[in-house]
Amino acid sequence: MGNVRILFPFFSLYILLLMDASIAQMPGFISLDCGGSENFTDEIGLNWSPDNYMLSGKRANISVASETRRQYTTLRYFPADNNKYCYTLNVVSRTRYLIRATFLYGDFNNYKEYPKFDISFGPTHWATIVISDANTIESQELIFLATDPTISICLSNATSGQPFISTLELRQFNGSIYFINYYENQFFLSVLARINFGTESDAPVRYPDDPFDRIWQSDSVKKANYLVDVAPGTEKISTRMPVDVSRDERPPEKVMQTAVVGRNGSLTYRLNLDGFPGFAWAFFYFAEIEDLGPSDTRKFRLVLPGNPDLSKAVINIQENAPGKYRQYEPGYYNISLPFVFSFRFGKTSDSTMGPLLNAMEINKYLRKGDGSADVPTLAALTAAYSSAEWAQEGGDPCLPAPWSWVECSSDPQPSIVSIKLSGKNLSGPIPVEFTKLSGLVELWLDSNSLSGPIPDFSGCPNLKTIHLEDNHLNGNLPSSLADLRNLRELYVQNNLLSGKVPSGLLNKDVVLNYTGNTDLRKEGNGGKHRNIIIGLTVGATVLLVAAVTFCILMPKGKKTPSKRGKFLRGLASQKLVSTLGDTAAEAAPCFTLSEIEDATNNFEREIGSGGFGVVYYGRLKDGKEIAVKILANDSSQGQREFSNEVSLLSRIHHRNLVEFLGYCQEDGKSILVYEFMHNGTLKEHLCGPLTHGQGINWIKRLEIAEDAAKGIEYLHRGCVPRIIHRDLKTRNILLDKDMRAKVSDFGLSKLADDGATHVSSAVKGTFGYLDPEYYMLQRLTDKSDVYSFGVILLELISGQEPISNESSGMYCRHIVEWAKMHIESGDIEGFIDRRLHEYDIQSMRKIAEKALMCVQPRGSMRPSISEVIKEIQDAITIEKGAETVGEGSSDEISRHSVHSSLNLGSLDFDASEHYSSIDDSIAIDS
Numbered sequence: 057m058g059n060v061r062i063l064f065p066f067f068s069l070y071i072l073l074l075m076d077a078s079i080a081q082m083p084g085f086i087s088l089d090c091g092g093s094e095n096f097t098d099e100i101g102l103n104w105s106p107d108n109y110m111l112s113g114k115r116a117n118i119s120v121a122s123e124t125r126r127q128y129t130t131l132r133y134f135p136a137d138n139n140k141y142c143y144t145l146n147v148v149s150r151t152r153y154l155i156r157a158t159f160l161y162g163d164f165n166n167y168k169e170y171p172k173f174d175i176s177f178g179p180t181h182w183a184t185i186v187i188s189d190a191n192t193i194e195s196q197e198l199i200f201l202a203t204d205p206t207i208s209i210c211l212s213n214a215t216s217g218q219p220f221i222s223t224l225e226l227r228q229f230n231g232s233i234y235f236i237n238y239y240e241n242q243f244f245l246s247v248l249a250r251i252n253f254g255t256e257s258d259a260p261v262r263y264p265d266d267p268f269d270r271i272w273q274s275d276s277v278k279k280a281n282y283l284v285d286v287a288p289g290t291e292k293i294s295t296r297m298p299v300d301v302s303r304d305e306r307p308p309e310k311v312m313q314t315a316v317v318g319r320n321g322s323l324t325y326r327l328n329l330d331g332f333p334g335f336a337w338a339f340f341y342f343a344e345i346e347d348l349g350p351s352d353t354r355k356f357r358l359v360l361p362g363n364p365d366l367s368k369a370v371i372n373i374q375e376n377a378p379g380k381y382r383q384y385e386p387g388y389y390n391i392s393l394p395f396v397f398s399f400r401f402g403k404t405s406d407s408t409m410g411p412l413l414n415a416m417e418i419n420k421y422l423r424k425g426d427g428s429a430d431v432p433t434l435a436a437l438t439a440a441y442s443s444a445e446w447a448q449e450g451g452d453p454c455l456p457a458p459w460s461w462v463e464c465s466s467d468p469q470p471s472i473v474s475i476k477l478s479g480k481n482l483s484g485p486i487p488v489e490f491t492k493l494s495g496l497v498e499l500w501l502d503s504n505s506l507s508g509p510i511p512d513f514s515g516c517p518n519l520k521t522i523h524l525e526d527n528h529l530n531g532n533l534p535s536s537l538a539d540l541r542n543l544r545e546l547y548v549q550n551n552l553l554s555g556k557v558p559s560g561l562l563n564k565d566v567v568l569n570y571t572g573n574t575d576l577r578k579e580g581n582g583g584k585h586r587n588i589i590i591g592l593t594v595g596a597t598v599l600l601v602a603a604v605t606f607c608i609l610m611p612k613g614k615k616t617p618s619k620r621g622k623f624l625r626g627l628a629s630q631k632l633v634s635t636l637g638d639t640a641a642e643a644a645p646c647f648t649l650s651e652i653e654d655a656t657n658n659f660e661r662e663i664g665s666g667g668f669g670v671v672y673y674g675r676l677k678d679g680k681e682i683a684v685k686i687l688a689n690d691s692s693q694g695q696r697e698f699s700n701e702v703s704l705l706s707r708i709h710h711r712n713l714v715e716f717l718g719y720c721q722e723d724g725k726s727i728l729v730y731e732f733m734h735n736g737t738l739k740e741h742l743c744g745p746l747t748h749g750q751g752i753n754w755i756k757r758l759e760i761a762e763d764a765a766k767g768i769e770y771l772h773r774g775c776v777p778r779i780i781h782r783d784l785k786t787r788n789i790l791l792d793k794d795m796r797a798k799v800s801d802f803g804l805s806k807l808a809d810d811g812a813t814h815v816s817s818a819v820k821g822t823f824g825y826l827d828p829e830y831y832m833l834q835r836l837t838d839k840s841d842v843y844s845f846g847v848i849l850l851e852l853i854s855g856q857e858p859i860s861n862e863s864s865g866m867y868c869r870h871i872v873e874w875a876k877m878h879i880e881s882g883d884i885e886g887f888i889d890r891r892l893h894e895y896d897i898q899s900m901r902k903i904a905e906k907a908l909m910c911v912q913p914r915g916s917m918r919p920s921i922s923e924v925i926k927e928i929q930d931a932i933t934i935e936k937g938a939e940t941v942g943e944g945s946s947d948e949i950s951r952h953s954v955h956s957s958l959n960l961g962s963l964d965f966d967a968s969e970h971y972s973s974i975d976d977s978i979a980i981d982s
């Protein structure tokens with residue numbers, strides 16, 4: 057244990073050295089010249105460093121006439137065996153990167169066959185590299201969100217030739233394009249096509265034109281099945297005028313300054329997408345770089361064979377990126393694409409100009425592989441021996457190929473069954489990590505310099521063979537070894553062990569060799585001479601006494617803690633019962649399942665569903681209408697946890713929060729009961745089935761916003777501890793009979809587990825409403841709710857969903873981007889819901905500007921919810937003023953005075969009453 061701790065700093069040092077190998081020209085750039093020997097800076101200003109810390113593989117020099125860049129004159133190649141060979145790179149967790157691996161064969165080994173091998177990213181199979189031409193660079197790119205401080209890129213499974221690599225390039229992204237939300241925990245994006253249209257030259261655009269060194273391929277490159285079937289009338293155009301690419305991860309200006317236009321009304325292209333059919337992230341980039349006449353319009357549609365829905369949406373650059381030289385990037389977060397990808401942009405009949413296209417990106421979703429079970433344990437172990445060659449193999453211990461000294465079981469999740477570290481110069485105590493490998497069957501640690509006692513292996517119940525011979529181990533042979541039911545062989549000869557061989561071991565059917573341990577004897581009180589093994593020395597009697605004493609104490613020592621444990625458990629359960637008695641049971645009525653079944657008529661009418669579960673309509677015996685929510689994934693909830701959460705919930709009361717009426721936990725179901733809200737969700741009123749005609753008017757929308765914001769303010773400021781909703785959205789704002797709004801689903805984030813990976817389990821929310829800062833940094837504050845509320849305000853203004861829906865044929869577009877584009881360019885009218893007719897533009901502008909403040913990328917720059925309430929109330933005042941022009945303004949004044957008292961933070965009576973009651977109950981809990 058101590059050993060591990062002490063050695064950790066060396067491990068970090070080792071990683072730092074890797075990092076230092078490149079003095080980055082951009083933060084987060086690492087450019088490895090595999091097989092190289094010196095640092096150098098290339099002609100575009102990238103700093104390359106050699107991979108000379110790699111212990112495996114060999115360097116080769118190659119010479120290829122068509123490729124003279126220095127990083128391509130060297131490579132590193134590896135044996136064609138069953139092992140994997142890994143590069144480990146240091147990254148910053150929760151940061152997005154591009155990694156690019158390139159391969160230029162150059163016939164380095166004069167083989168008769170071209171190499172074919174696999175490349176993996178950690179445990180994930182990334183690609184199979186198939187070389188088919190000695191003089192052409194093969195390249196693979198992956199976009200990933202780092203979840204650990206290091207990544208490993210491994211070569212393995214050579215099915216022909218020898219695996220090799222020319223360069224490895226790591227590029228750090230800055231912002232949030234390529235943000236794929238929850239998917240990002242399950243998928244990587246494998247870059248398939250990144251095309252710059254309209255260039256005359258074959259040369260790609262990359263660093264320094266693209267600050268992130270993405271490589272934008274020219275559409276002029278001639279390759280088989282690459283951008284063929286070009287429509288007649290396609291013309292390349294370009295401009296030198298600056299194009300606004302201010303949002304930093306959009307294609308660089310140089311890419312946007314060129315485009316193709318379909319003079320005859322169409323643009324068509326066909327290209328092969330390797331690895332498809334599959335699901336893709338596909339975006340198109342447009343900027344109007346032609347001078348259009350005042351009466352000109354450019355409107356067109358995307359036509360994909362077999363995807364008629366997509367053609368419903370009209371692309372209109374001027375409308376979405378008003379002004380000249382601004383970028384518009386509609387795209388699809390998840391679209392199914394074929395291997396042979398043909399697409400056409402066709403102008404609409406009322407458009408005067410043909411379609412235009414500046415750039416395109418297609419990335420394939422690559423599902424992340426599950427790592428093996430013992431990764432953390434093995435990471436701690438290799439960290440402790442970081443300077444040893446065997447500890448530097450890198451990557452997952454089992455996948456895609458196991459480390460040379462490890463054997464793994466295969467299904468379903470690989471785990472380690474055998475460790476062979478004989479004669480590897482291990483010293484110090486036996487690392488405890490070995491005792492944590494629950495699937496371990498064989499352990500070979502013989503012929504090292506291990507010292508100290510033999511640890512307790514009861515955590516490895518499957519152990520069959522243990523080789524510890526020829527070390528310097530001392531202490532006893534633990535009797536726990538006798539409890540290993542599957543143990544068949546135990547070799548401990550030639551150590552410094554002492555004491556008695558536990559009788560359990562002697563009686564078992566176990567091959568046991570303990571010779572060469574001068575002080576180790578058989579247990580039992582029979583004739584001394586029989587138990588003493590050759591070489592017993594003077595200290596024997598003392599040792600014997602010590603051993604006996606130890607044995608007498610042992611059983612006692614064992615019994616006492618278990619008794620105490622039982623006692624403590626008893627206490628704990630008593631305490632639990634009484635806590636529940638005090639709080640949950642008293643505060644929130646507990647319904648029986650049969651009551652709920654009666655009330656809902658056996659869950660007859662489903663009225664909603666969401667991340668937390670399905671909601672049913674019900675009516676209690678007294679006639680009260682209720683909404684019954686059955687929590688999803690409740691199996692992960694302990695009874696106690698559930699009750700604690702419920703007791704907290706039951707103390708939150710506010711007139712703008714949906715009232716919690718009780719709960720039920722029975723039959724494996726966790727159920728929450730709420731008041732029924734007659735008018736459904738705000739979402740339904742904005743864009744759902746309830747939108748008849750014009751939907752709700754502007755002043756009503758403002759009142760709803762005010763109600764909801766007050767509910768949130770209460771959660772943020774009126775509750776102790778403060779409650780962050782985490783999942784605010786129009787679906788969670790419910791409307792009662794009088795169209796007053798209440799917030800629902802508060803306090804549920806702890807109750808429901810989305811069951812996703814360790815990375816996402818902390819981040820909760822809904823795509824479109826999720827605070828990017830919270831997502832990136834996992835730092836949750838009340839400002840994350842403010843972000844979501846900002847999105848809701850934008851929805852109220854525009855009547856649009858936060859992410860327009862692909863299946864309805866619309867392009868995927870985030871409302872925040874869209875709003876910024878309009879509001880910042882002064883075209884707020886273009887953003888306002890067309891169904892709204894009566895509104896004061898002043899109040900509209902006020903809300904729009906506040907909404908944009910709420911969706912600032914940094915939480916610290918967003919207003920508090922109380923400030924937002926003030927703005928909404930001011931907007932209401934403006935509207936009311938407009939309604940009653942000419943009337944006395946006394947009403948207005950009194951409204952104002954109410955607002956200012958609210959701004960001072962005093963909460964209304966309803967709220968402050970419960971403020972104190974919460975304080976009290978929390979004190980009871982703790």
Ligand SMILES: *[C@@H]1O[C@H](CO)[C@@H](O)[C@H](O)[C@H]1NC(C)=O
Nearest residue numbers: 076077079093094095105106
């Ligand atoms: C490359 O540059 C880094 C940083 O300056 C330096 O630490 C390293 O020793 C250099 N390596 C070689 C091979 O010159």
Ligand SMILES: *[C@@H]1O[C@H](CO)[C@@H](O)[C@H](O)[C@H]1NC(C)=O
Nearest residue numbers: 093114115116117118129130
């Ligand atoms: C590759 O070339 C470099 C410089 O020309 C030389 O020092 C090195 O020995 C060569 N390596 C091999 C493996 O031939």
Ligand SMILES: *[C@@H]1O[C@H](CO)[C@@H](O)[C@H](O)[C@H]1NC(C)=O
Nearest residue numbers: 172174181184213214215456
């Ligand atoms: C090795 O590559 C071959 C051919 O590409 C493939 O069929 C096989 O599944 C791969 N083996 C592993 C363990 O990935």
Ligand SMILES: *[C@@H]1O[C@H](CO)[C@@H](O)[C@H](O)[C@H]1NC(C)=O
Nearest residue numbers: 287288289290318319320321
């Ligand atoms: C464009 O269309 C017109 C009319 O359909 C045709 O005459 C002309 O040849 C076309 N131009 C090209 C370049 O195909």
Ligand SMILES: *[C@@H]1O[C@H](CO)[C@@H](O)[C@H](O)[C@H]1NC(C)=O
Nearest residue numbers: 082229230231267268304305
């Ligand atoms: C990265 O983001 C920071 C802060 O948002 C910005 O100042 C910087 O210019 C960005 N870098 C690039 C290359 O876009």
Ligand SMILES: *[C@@H]1O[C@H](CO)[C@@H](O)[C@H](O)[C@H]1NC(C)=O
Nearest residue numbers: 239243335336389390391421
């Ligand atoms: C894309 O959609 C398909 C089908 O709807 C789904 O199975 C798949 O998981 C989605 N992929 C991603 C990355 O969301």
Ligand SMILES: *[C@@H]1O[C@H](CO)[C@@H](O)[C@H](O)[C@H]1NC(C)=O
Nearest residue numbers: 525549550568569570571572
């Ligand atoms: C026990 O180990 C010793 C020393 O390695 C060896 O000489 C002896 O043959 C072993 N005995 C058995 C029964 O394996």
